Amino acid sequence: xxxxxxxxxxxxxxxxxxxxxxxxxxxxxxxxxxxxxxxxxxxxxxxxxxxxxxxxxxxxxxxxxxxxxxxxxxxxxxxxxxxxxxxxxxxxxxxxxxxxxxxxxxxxxxxxxxxxxxxxxxxxxxxxxxxxxxxxxxxxxxxxxxxxxxxxxxxxxxxxxxxxxxxxxxxxxxxxxxxxxxxxxxxxxxxxxxxxxxxxxxxxxxxxxxxxxxxxxxxxxxxxxxxxxxxxxxxxxxxxxxxxxxxxxxxxxxxxxxxxxxxxxxxxxxxxxxxxxxxxxxxxxxxxxxxxxxxxxxxxxxxxxxxxxxxxxxxxxxxxxxxxxxxxxxxxxxxxxxxxxxxxxxxxxxxxxxxxxxxxxxxxxxxxxxxxxxxxxxxxxxxxxxxxxxxxxxxxxxxxxxxxxxxxxxxxxxxxxxxxxxxxxxxxxxxxxxxxxxxxxxxxxxxxxxxxxxxxxxxxxxxxxxxxxxxxxxxxxxxxxxxxxxxxxxxxxxxxxxxxxxxxxxxxxxxxxxxxxxxxxxxxxxxxxxxxxxxxxxxxxxxxxxxxxxxxxxxxxxxxxxxxxxxxxxxxxxxxxxxxxxxxxxxxxxxxxxxxxxxxxxxxxxxxxxxxxxxxxxxxxxxxxxxxxxxxxxxxxxxxxxxxxxxxxxxxxxxxxxxxxxxxxxxxxxxxxxxxxxxxxxxxxxxxxxxxxxxxxxxxxxxxxxxxxxxxxxxxxxxxxxxxxxxxxxxxxxxxxxxxxxxxxxxxxxxxxxxxxxxxxxxxxxxxxxxxxxxxxxxxxxxxxxxxxxxxxxxxxxxxxxxxxxxxxxxxxxxxx
Amino acid sequence: xxxxxxxxxxxxxxxxxxxxxxxxxxxxxxxxxxxxxxxxxxxxxxxxxxxxxxxxxxxxxxxxxxxxxxxxxxxxxxxxxxxxxxxxxxxxxxxxxxxxxxxxxxxxxxxxxxxxxxxxxxxxxxxxxxxxxxxxxxxxxxxxxxxxxxxxx
Numbered sequence: 001x002x003x004x005x006x007x008x009x010x011x012x013x014x015x016x017x018x019x020x021x022x023x024x025x026x027x028x029x030x031x032x033x034x035x036x037x038x039x040x041x042x043x044x045x046x047x048x049x050x051x052x053x054x055x056x057x058x059x060x061x062x063x064x065x066x067x068x069x070x071x072x073x074x075x076x077x078x079x080x081x082x083x084x085x086x087x088x089x090x091x092x093x094x095x096x097x098x099x100x101x102x103x104x105x106x107x108x109x110x111x112x113x114x115x116x117x118x119x120x121x122x123x124x125x126x127x128x129x130x131x132x133x134x135x136x137x138x139x140x141x142x143x144x145x146x147x148x149x150x151x152x153x154x155x156x157x158x159x160x161x162x163x164x165x166x167x168x169x170x171x172x173x174x175x176x177x178x179x180x181x182x183x184x185x186x187x188x189x190x191x192x193x194x195x196x197x198x199x200x201x202x203x204x205x206x207x208x209x210x211x212x213x214x215x216x217x218x219x220x221x222x223x224x225x226x227x228x229x230x231x232x233x234x235x236x237x238x239x240x241x242x243x244x245x246x247x248x249x250x251x252x253x254x255x256x257x258x259x260x261x262x263x264x265x266x267x268x269x270x271x272x273x274x275x276x277x278x279x280x281x282x283x284x285x286x287x288x289x290x291x292x293x294x295x296x297x298x299x300x301x302x303x304x305x306x307x308x309x310x311x312x313x314x315x316x317x318x319x320x321x322x323x324x325x326x327x328x329x330x331x332x333x334x335x336x337x338x339x340x341x342x343x344x345x346x347x348x349x350x351x352x353x354x355x356x357x358x359x360x361x362x363x364x365x366x367x368x369x370x371x372x373x374x375x376x377x378x379x380x381x382x383x384x385x386x387x388x389x390x391x392x393x394x395x396x397x398x399x400x401x402x403x404x405x406x407x408x409x410x411x412x413x414x415x416x417x418x419x420x421x422x423x424x425x426x427x428x429x430x431x432x433x434x435x436x437x438x439x440x441x442x443x444x445x446x447x448x449x450x451x452x453x454x455x456x457x458x459x460x461x462x463x464x465x466x467x468x469x470x471x472x473x474x475x476x477x478x479x480x481x482x483x484x485x486x487x488x489x490x491x492x493x494x495x496x497x498x499x500x501x502x503x504x505x506x507x508x509x510x511x512x513x514x515x516x517x518x519x520x521x522x523x524x525x526x527x528x529x530x531x532x533x534x535x536x537x538x539x540x541x542x543x544x545x546x547x548x549x550x551x552x553x554x555x556x557x558x559x560x561x562x563x564x565x566x567x568x569x570x571x572x573x574x575x576x577x578x579x580x581x582x583x584x585x586x587x588x589x590x591x592x593x594x595x596x597x598x599x600x601x602x603x604x605x606x607x608x609x610x611x612x613x614x615x616x617x618x619x620x621x622x623x624x625x626x627x628x629x630x631x632x633x634x635x636x637x638x639x640x641x642x643x644x645x646x647x648x649x650x651x652x653x654x655x656x657x658x659x660x661x662x663x664x665x666x667x668x669x670x671x672x673x674x675x676x677x678x679x680x681x682x683x684x685x686x687x688x689x690x691x692x693x694x695x696x697x698x699x700x701x702x703x704x705x706x707x708x709x710x711x712x713x714x715x716x717x718x719x720x721x722x723x724x725x726x727x728x729x730x731x732x733x734x735x736x737x738x739x740x741x742x743x744x745x746x747x748x749x750x751x752x753x754x755x756x757x758x759x760x761x762x763x764x765x766x767x768x769x770x771x772x773x774x775x776x777x778x779x780x781x782x783x784x785x786x787x788x789x790x791x792x793x794x795x796x797x798x799x800x801x802x803x804x805x806x807x808x809x810x811x812x813x814x815x816x817x
Numbered sequence: 818x819x820x821x822x823x824x825x826x827x828x829x830x831x832x833x834x835x836x837x838x839x840x841x842x843x844x845x846x847x848x849x850x851x852x853x854x855x856x857x858x859x860x861x862x863x864x865x866x867x868x869x870x871x872x873x874x875x876x877x878x879x880x881x882x883x884x885x886x887x888x889x890x891x892x893x894x895x896x897x898x899x900x901x902x903x904x905x906x907x908x909x910x911x912x913x914x915x916x917x918x919x920x921x922x923x924x925x926x927x928x929x930x931x932x933x934x935x936x937x938x939x940x941x942x943x944x945x946x947x948x949x950x951x952x953x954x955x956x957x958x959x960x961x962x963x964x965x966x967x968x969x970x
Binding site for chain 2: 019020022023024025026027028029030031033035036038126209210211212213258259260261263292293294515516517518681682684685688689690691692693715716717721723724725727729730
């Protein structure tokens with residue numbers, strides 16, 4: 001047969017800015033978001049939510065609601081007691097952690113405003129919602145626990161039986177772990193003859209605010225129960241829902257159809273999910289629940305919400321010797337799926353790209369009368385990065401050094417990789433010098449510094465600041481062995497199947513579950529190269545437990561580095577299985593064959609067979625060699641041995657109007673090293689969106705509760721998701737040091753922008769305002785807070801600076817300067 | 818109340834409750850699920866459609882107010898199998914990720930160009946202020962609108 005020329009190198013798919021396969025249905029409105037789905041006889045749920053943050057439920061009267069037009073049933077917590085068990089916490093940090101029982105519908109008490117106390121089932125969504133207002137609940141108020149420091153210190157308690165609000169106290173110490181020296185010794189040394197910085201930073205509470213409100217639909221009418229959910233984690237949902245509702249796992253099929261964003265916010269199993277399943281089973285009818293935005297803001301989990309008390313010790317030459325991190329983390333009233341572990345996802349990252357001699361991290365997870373916190377983009381690592389990057393800037397100020405020079409003095413140099421950090425993790429690759437050099441050039445660092453000096457000198461009312469963030473992050477969740485050592489309930493492996501169809505096209509089935517990331521496109525590019533098939537001939541299937549039976553879903557920048565490694569291993573097996581068949585078809589020895597460009601070739605000849613031909617031969621299985629399975633399809637599971645460590649240098653030019661407090665971004669340069677890039681178009685999109693969420697923390701967003709524990713920012717009127725005019729065009733570029741421990745050399749990009757940008761913005765604001773004596777501004781840096789900081793600050797003088805000695809540690813107020 | 822509305826070129830006559838929102842009528846009355854609901858407060862713009870050629874947030878229009886009107890949704894924007902230039906531009910510039918805000922964003926962007934065929938980047942950003950996107954950071958959306966402006970001219 002005639003064989004076409006082998007594809008030249010330049011036609012490789014990986015690295016090309018392929019337009020997305022996913023787009024067609026999304027730009028024409030042919031979407032399958034859960035709320036778009038309709039089933040015959042479908043019922044709708046309305047949730048009755050507590051308006052009170054902490055109370056005993058003394059009575060619930062559902063009579064009027066039950067009599068309301070269109071209402072089919074009303075259930076309270078006790079009505080559903082036999083139908084659904086408590087919510088799972090998959091990651092307590094130790095077996096001794098205090099994990100409160102969390103029932104999807106409250107039974108005797110409520111512990112946050114927004115907690116569900118009754119469920120209305122009706123024949124229309126409107127009827128259900130109308131009737132929720134007719135359920136009469138009597139409460140007996142209890143003392144509300146909101147302030148983190150006060151909650152840590154003593155009564156009143158959220159769950160009084162424990163006589164504490166501290167769920168756990170978790171410590172990593174480099175001296176105890178044998179990964180470094182003793183923090184106390186190093187700080188003591190620095191107090192005698194060095195510099196000690198002591199700071200308290202507040203990571204305000206944020207809301208993931210995915211655009212698609214959560215929606216669930218359960219059809220219990222078939223032999224199997226089918227559960228559509230706007231989830232990031234269909235595989236987790238199947239297991240936990242099966243346990244909670246005593247549904248045999250093999251009788252439960254979970255489908256994540258089109259999912260409108262998640263950002264960690266849909267990395268949960270939600271009370272509303274369990275309720276929808278339990279009610280559908282109880283009534284034997286299809287049941288749908290779609291939350292309103294205000295329900296989403298008050299009832300879906302939040303993120304961040306930590307107080308960071310930090311002590312950094314350094315020599316007078318600017319070499320950091322020790323970092324002590326002491327956290328209070330607000331869990332809310334109950335534990336989310338992985339909520340208790342969010343702080344420790346940052347625990348190994350506070351040392352960031354630097355070489356510190358000693359490191360200690362400790363966290364107390366605190367219970368309060370707020371909705372639970374859990375994963376939100378970056379999860380633990382943005383908090384860590386913010387803390388260390390703020391400290392490095394402050395240290396540079398103390399030493400009167402350029403903040404980039406100070407960082408360079410402390411960072412791991414390119415020659416030192418692989419490098420084991422003081423937190424005990426090995427960074428496989430990186431080049432901080434290269435990323436920083438590129439960022440400085442794109443930014444015109446020297447030019448902007450000169451302009452800054454000039455504007456300072458002429459007392460320009462609009463001052464310029466330069467914000468720096470040289471971040472790294474720990475991606476690719478995760479080695480199961482490490483997760484096990486941290487008491488996580490699940491593993492971190494991933495699974496894939498590659499199916500060669502008889503006509504030569506390919507189905508790739510993955511256990512990851514994308515919701516906007518463009519995996520269908522990027523994975524098609526990777527498989528096209530691997531198997532030598534056309535990009536268009538690859539179909540990526542996911543998000544349905546009947547199709548993709550095994551998997552651990554999408555979060556933590558894991559899908560590419562962990563998930564695709566499984567895909568590539570399955571593809572390797574396809575090639576291995578095809579080989580003896582090709583040898584049979586070509587009447588050649590297997591040793592004489594080589595696989596190139598989608599064909600097995602007889603070495604040194606132009607005789608070969610394509611995978612498509614071999615797949616068709618497998619369909620026929622005529623004249624089949626003995627002992628060979630007539631099937632090329634293959635599966636593989638992959639458990640990473642290590643994390644990956646993307647890094648980068650982000651520089652922000654920030655203009656601050658000193659008369660009004662208004663902050664604007666003039667220029668933002670992001671140079672990221674995420675290893676091998678599969679699709680630069682998609683990578684840029686991930687970075688843009690990530691940057692925006694980090695900038696939103698710095699400037700706009702905060703979930704605010706009033707003194708009664710009511711969420712004040714309960715709609716998009718008050719919770720300030722930025723819109724287009726709030727932002728600028730970002731300059732993005734990359735350097736590339738491939739990851740060493742996965743076949744692609746990829747590191748992950750989903751969280752990078754969010755992790756890096758928050759400190760870049762705040763450092764920029766402070767850099768603009770340091771001549772006014774401003775040392776700290778609490779996030780979000782609203783015009784009011786910036787203006788107040790300028791009004792309240794004392795101009796910096798020689799006397800007010802504190803080089804060479806410790807500042808007094810945490811003020812008695814325990815708050816910020 | 819009885820209303821008669823032309824949606825994406827087809828005229829429908831239906832009884833609706835007076836409180837029915839236009840978006841509820843489109844989604845649950847007509848099955849026009851391409852138009853989605855992202856908030857309760859007219860902030861997010863996911864539900865944007867054209868009402869007699871003007872962009873409106875269909876969560877803030879009653880179905881009865883659309884009586885006798887022409888409504889165009891994302892599902893009616895393409896014609897004769899050809900994508901609208903704004904749809905094409907969103908695809909070519911990677912101006913969407915999860916795609917939930919996209920129908921509203923495209924409808925608003927198309928309306929923006931009708932009012933101002935050659936907007937500056939700042940005018941594009943301000944013209945899209947009422948539409949929230951959580952995925953893209955807006956950069957590629959602005960780029961897409963700029964490209965569509967070029968192709969419309």
